[in-house]
Amino acid sequence: MIAEGQIAPALPALQPGKPNLVVFFETDCPTCQITLPYLNSLKDSVNIIGISQDDESATREFVTQMRLAFPVEVDRGLKLSRAFDPQSVPTLFLLDKAGQVQRTVVGLDKAALNALAADVGRPAIAPEHDGMPAWKPGCGSRHLEPESKNGDGDSSIHFLRPTAERASRISVPDDVDPVEYSIDHFGDALPVVPPTIERVQKMLAACSVPAETVIARVPPCYGEATVEKIAANAVMAGCPPELMRVLLPLVRAVCDERFNIHGVQATTHFAAPLVIINGPVRQQLGFWSQRNVFSNVARANSTLGRALQLILLNVGGGRPDGIDMSTLGNPGKFSYCIAENEEENPWEPLHVERGFARDQSAVTLFAAEPPRGVSEHTAQRGKTILKAVAQALATVWSYRLCGRNEAVVVLCPEHVKSLHRDGFTRQQVRQFLFENTGVPLRHYKENDNGEGTQLASTYRRITIDGEPCYQKFRALESLHIVVAGGTAGKFSAVIGSWATGEQGSQMVTYPIPD
Amino acid sequence: MPHTLVSPMNETVVSASAPPARLQSLSGKKIGLLDISKPGGSFFLDRLEKVFRERYHVAEVIRARKPTYTKNAPEPVIEQLRHADAVVEGLAD
Numbered sequence: 239m240i241a242e243g244q245i246a247p248a249l250p251a252l253q254p255g256k257p258n259l260v261v262f263f264e265t266d267c268p269t270c271q272i273t274l275p276y277l278n279s280l281k282d283s284v285n286i287i288g289i290s291q292d293d294e295s296a297t298r299e300f301v302t303q304m305r306l307a308f309p310v311e312v313d314r315g316l317k318l319s320r321a322f323d324p325q326s327v328p329t330l331f332l333l334d335k336a337g338q339v340q341r342t343v344v345g346l347d348k349a350a351l352n353a354l355a356a357d358v359g360r361p362a363i364a365p366e367h368d369g370m371p372a373w374k375p376g377c378g379s380r381h382l383e384p385e386s387k388n389g390d391g392d393s394s395i396h397f398l399r400p401t402a403e404r405a406s407r408i409s410v411p412d413d414v415d416p417v418e419y420s421i422d423h424f425g426d427a428l429p430v431v432p433p434t435i436e437r438v439q440k441m442l443a444a445c446s447v448p449a450e451t452v453i454a455r456v457p458p459c460y461g462e463a464t465v466e467k468i469a470a471n472a473v474m475a476g477c478p479p480e481l482m483r484v485l486l487p488l489v490r491a492v493c494d495e496r497f498n499i500h501g502v503q504a505t506t507h508f509a510a511p512l513v514i515i516n517g518p519v520r521q522q523l524g525f526w527s528q529r530n531v532f533s534n535v536a537r538a539n540s541t542l543g544r545a546l547q548l549i550l551l552n553v554g555g556g557r558p559d560g561i562d563m564s565t566l567g568n569p570g571k572f573s574y575c576i577a578e579n580e581e582e583n584p585w586e587p588l589h590v591e592r593g594f595a596r597d598q599s600a601v602t603l604f605a606a607e608p609p610r611g612v613s614e615h616t617a618q619r620g621k622t623i624l625k626a627v628a629q630a631l632a633t634v635w636s637y638r639l640c641g642r643n644e645a646v647v648v649l650c651p652e653h654v655k656s657l658h659r660d661g662f663t664r665q666q667v668r669q670f671l672f673e674n675t676g677v678p679l680r681h682y683k684e685n686d687n688g689e690g691t692q693l694a695s696t697y698r699r700i701t702i703d704g705e706p707c708y709q710k711f712r713a714l715e716s717l718h719i720v721v722a723g724g725t726a727g728k729f730s731a732v733i734g735s736w737a738t739g740e741q742g743s744q745m746v747t748y749p750i751p752d
Numbered sequence: 753m754p755h756t757l758v759s760p761m762n763e764t765v766v767s768a769s770a771p772p773a774r775l776q777s778l779s780g781k782k783i784g785l786l787d788i789s790k791p792g793g794s795f796f797l798d799r800l801e802k803v804f805r806e807r808y809h810v811a812e813v814i815r816a817r818k819p820t821y822t823k824n825a826p827e828p829v830i831e832q833l834r835h836a837d838a839v840v841e842g843l844a845d
Binding site for chain 1: 819
C-alpha cells in the first residue's frame with residue numbers, strides 16, 4: 239500500500255492544487271456501507287473520489303442506497319486498486335495539495351475519521367453514540383483475492399442503507415376487532431394498543447427524525463428499525479409520544495455491537511436487556527426510581543421497557559417461540575426498566591461514573607438475569623450489609639464459576655444511608671464487594687465436574703475472613719452500583735449478567751438528547 | 753369503516769439462498785466441523801471426526817472454531833469452511 243508521505247499515483251478525477259480524498263470500497267462490504275455515508279459531510283471541504291471495486295450496476299445501486307453525495311467511479315480491471323494497493327476496504331487516502339498521502343484510514347475507525355475531518359477543517363463526522371462501533375475491520379481488497387470478483391456485482395446485496403421504505407398499511411376488516419387483530423399478529427402474550435395511522439403519526443410528530451430513517455438493524459434477523467417502525471411498536475406498548483426521545487437512543491444502544499443483542503436474544507440463558515435511566519429525563523418524562531421500581535408502578539418505565547421488547551420481537555425477530563431459545567426465560571422480557579434514585583444517592587450516579595455529566599440524561603443497558611433479593615434488616619454496620627450483598631454476589635451465574643461474570647448491585651436507600659453514615663464512598667463499596675466476594679476452596683472437590691470446577695486453576699486466590707477462597711469477580715469494573723427503590727425497607731438486589739466482555743455482552747450507556 | 757394499521761413488523765427484504773444439493777455419500781468428501789467454542793464441543797467433534805474418517809471414509813476434515821459462541825462466526829472462520837462439501841456445526845454444550 240502506498241505509504242503516508244508518498245506521492246499518490248495519477249488519477250484523472252484528482253483536482254490538482256487541492257486536497258483530495260480517494261476512497262476505495264466494495265459494494266457488499268458492511269464496513270464500507272457504514273463508513274462511506276460519514277464522508278458526505280466532507281464534500282464541500284475536500285474533493286472526494288470514491289473508487290468502487292465492483293461493476294457499474296452494483297456501484298450505481300450502492301450510491302443510490304447509501305445516498306452518497308460525492309462522485310464515484312468504477313475501478314475497471316482494478317488498475318487503481320493495484321496502483322494504490324490498499325490491503326482491505328474501505329481504505330481512505332487523504333492527499334494534500336501536492337498530491338502526497340497525508341493520512342490513511344483503514345476500515346471503520348471513528349477516531350481516525352474525525353482526525354481526517356479536522357485535517358480538512360471540519361468538525362467531527364463520526365459521533366460516538368450513533369450505534370456504530372468505534373472500530374470495525376473491513377473486507378480484503380478485491381485485487382488481492384485469488385480470483386478477482388470484479389465484474390460479478392451481486393444485485394441481491396442487502397445494503398446497510400440510511401433510509402428504508404415506509405411501513406406497510408394493513409386494512410383490518412369492519413367485523414374484526416383491531417385490538418384482537420393486533421394481539422394475534424404483532425403482540426407478545428399481552429394485549430397491545432392497535433398502531434393506527436393517527437396514533438403512529440402522533441409518535442412521529444414528537445421527534446424530529448424523518449419516519450423512514452433507519453435507526454438500527456435489530457438482530458437476530460437484522461430488521462431495519464425505522465423511526466416509523468419504532469413509533470408503531472411504541473404505540474402498541476402504550477408509550478406516551480414524548481418517550482420517542484428515549485426510544486431512539488435506546489434502540490441505537492441495544493444494537494451497539496458491544497452489547498451483542500444478537501447473542502442476548504438467542505441464548506438459552508435468562509438474559510434480557512435491563513434498561514437503567516439516569517439524569518433529568520427521569521423527572522421530565524416520569525421515570526420512577528423509588529418503591530416498586532422493578533414493577534408495575536410507572537407508565538414511563540413499563541411502556542419504555544415493553545416497547546423495547548416489542549421492537550426486539552417484531553423488528554428483530556427474537557421470538558420466544560422461535561430464535562429466542564431461553565430455557566426458562568425472564569419476566570423482564572415483558573418490560574425491564576428502572577431509573578436510578580439519584581436523590582437518595584449520596585455518591586455519583588451510574589451515568590456519571592460512566593463518563594457523562596450529571597445533568598446529561600442517559601440510558602444504560604445490561605444483559606441481565608432477574609433481580610435476586612438481599613434482605614439485611616438487622617445489621618448495625620455498613621460492612622455487615624455489604625457482607626450480605628457479597629454472599630448473594632457469590633451465587634451469580636453458578637456458585638463455583640469465578641472470573642467470568644458481572645453484576646449490577648441495586649442498593650436500597652436505607653442500606654445506602656447506613657453505608658454513607660459509616661463513611662463508605664461508592665468506590666469503597668465496590669472495592670469491599672470485590673475483595674469480599676469469593677467461593678471457599680473447600681467447595682471444590684477432586685473429581686467433581688460441577689460447573690466452574692474445571693477452570694479453578696485459572697482463578698485468583700484470596701483470603702476472606704481467614705478462609706482461602708477463589709475471587710468471584712475478575713475486576714472492580716465487573717461490579718456496577720445503582721441506588722434505587724423506596725425509603726422504607728432494607729432490601730437490596732443483585733442482578734447477574736450473561737457472558738461478558740468482548741466474548742459476550744458489554745454494558746453500554748448512551749446519552750438521551752434534551 | 754375498516755381500521756388501517758401501520759405494520760410494526762420487520763419488512764426488510766432479504767434474498768433467500770437455495771440450499772446446496774444434499775450429499776449422496778460422505779465418501780471422498782471434504783467435511784467441515786465448526787466448534788462454536790462451548791465447553792465440551794470439541795469432545796463431540798473429535799468423535800465425529802473419527803467416525804467420519806473411519807466409517808464414512810471422508811477425504812478431508814476441516815476443523816474450524818468460533819472465537820466465542822455468543823457471536824456470529826467472523827469472516828476468517830467462514831473462509832476456512834468455504835470450500836467444504838458439508839459442514840457440521842455443534843450448537844450447544
